[in-house]
Amino acid sequence: MKKIFMLPLMLLALLSLTACSPAANEPVIPETPEQPGSGDSEEPTAPTPGSNRQYLVLFTSRSGNTEEIAHEIRTQLDCDMLEVVPETAYEEEYNAMLERAREELEAIQQGQYPAIKTFMDDFDNYDLIFVGYPIWHGSMATTMQSFLHTHSSKLAGKRIALFATSGSSGITTSVREAEELCPGSEILEHTLLLTSSSLSQAGSRVTSWLEQLNIHTENNDDMENNTIRLTVNGASFTATLIENPSTNALKERLAQGSISIRMNDYGNMEKVGSLGFSLPRNDSQTTTGPGDLVLYQGNSLVIFYGSNSWSYTRLGKVDGVSTREEMLDLLGGTGDVTVTLSLD
Template sequence: MKRNLLILFLLLIVLSITACGKSEDPFIPKQTESKNENNDKSDTPTSGGDKRYLILYCSRTNNTERVAQTIRTILNCDILEVEPQIPYDNDYNSMLGRAQKELEEIRQGNYPEVKTSIDNFDNYDIIFIGYPIWYSSMATPMQSFLHKHASKLSGKQMALFATSGSSGIATSVSEAQSICSESIFIEQSLLLTSLTLPQMESRITEWLDRIGADREESDAPENSSLNINIKIGDRTITATMENNAAARDFLSRLPLEITLKDYNNITEKIFYPSPALTTEGVTRGCTPTPGDITIYVPWGNVAIFCKSWSHSNDLIKIGHINGNGIEALSIDGDIPVKIEQY
């Protein structure tokens, strides 16, 4: 009798385990009605002034997002984040495990769901595609997005940019070309690794110049509008500003009446604009010479150099004092000045 009860008990356990084993496959997220509704929803990119370009990006650690936002600042264009249907776990090892499984699924032709969708790309000249590199491949959400929109991207120019720890970009480029075989890929792609990410702004600017992507400036200043007067008592000296976003921001605030503070034994004359001048998307790096007007990015101050100084990646040049005008500022102490555009 006891033996029969034991057999019956074991049978119940086996049946219970079998029933549990019929639950959803852990490798494939369960589909729901609300998910399908979201998949059919079209997303609207955040709009910029220049409608020729669209930036699409996916990002988990924000590195790719930083690159995308820098490109957007330079081009003043539309931007949209590509998001997975199911967010990734914050735990790094868990995320890696999921990424490996999704990459293997894609090789079998099964793309994970993304909740981002766009109706058409007709009005854009170039579509920028940004993503992190996972195990040498394009991050799976972007692969899924391209697969989902391949027909809509037919004939469109595509420019790829990526971030990685140290992996190359070649495999991901091949993946994109395979998924969107009817698209036109710009030959030069941009890769920023952990070693080159600190030079992000300069590398992005150089890349955009190489591929011929520039900002549409309907109200670009004439050469004469880059000139300023600096009045020091009864004397007026002149300067010519650079044609970059930081210098244009400076010009937009004129006229200014300020006091230039002496810094480092007449090496620089400085002041602090409020709010700080824009520096996003502007190429950094300057070896200042006497007369250079610069921004020291970490502090946000404008520094007019009276003496030569060593190269700094934290300096942005926004102008230069003409002729020997810097001599008027190369004196001890603070100097009240009035700066006007002419």
């Protein structure tokens, strides 16, 4: 009987000890969630490779404008390129995108960066990293801010060259943001900003910018050479171009290949023909003479064998020509003719 009576008492004592154990009173601590964009467990993204492994072009782009500049840099340098992609694509509707960008910029001020899909293990092999982005509300696009924030320690000691596109905003604020995001990196003084009005000059602007950065490209050589060759009926002669945005854009076109223009006589003083594309223009009242090359209305080349006074953009002059007869002789006389332009 005593054994039967003692069994419930022993069970009751055991339950009391279990209820009072320290483990039962300890709170359950949840695991700390990974911060968006931290990249600790993300697979690295491989850049599109180029033959020149000194440089990397990083860019983010919503409408394609910044991507166009990134591709131009990559083309001129034949280097690696990587697009920084947001976790959630931006809205196609412009105002909706701007509202989201505003909210993300406000969140960044509180230390909360939007999530991205793009991550890199290291940047050890690169001498210089180009970082490109659109400017939203005067600031660097939030996607690129996330990337720089996430990779700040890996970018320490690296040189960074900034390029951006915008409707009308400047680049100054975004430069300061880059310096704050990457305090261990060297943000280069020379930056490149293209607005909607200057985007058509991307090639020549990139070439000039690379020159400022002391980066040698084949395009640098082409841009420095102001001599072009004109071929008529199998015979060729040269002309020397002046320095202006129009001739820089023309040389950029010629760097891609020769241009053939069908030209006809006008006013017993010139041959004129459509380029088939437009160049930047800076028209002013100009008095021309034999051998002068001018741009008319932004899209036509005029070669003078006579003289005229009108509003043109000067391009240059045929070498060694001073008279009407000399110029007409090079052009094969009067009448329609095809003139082929090429870099000398």
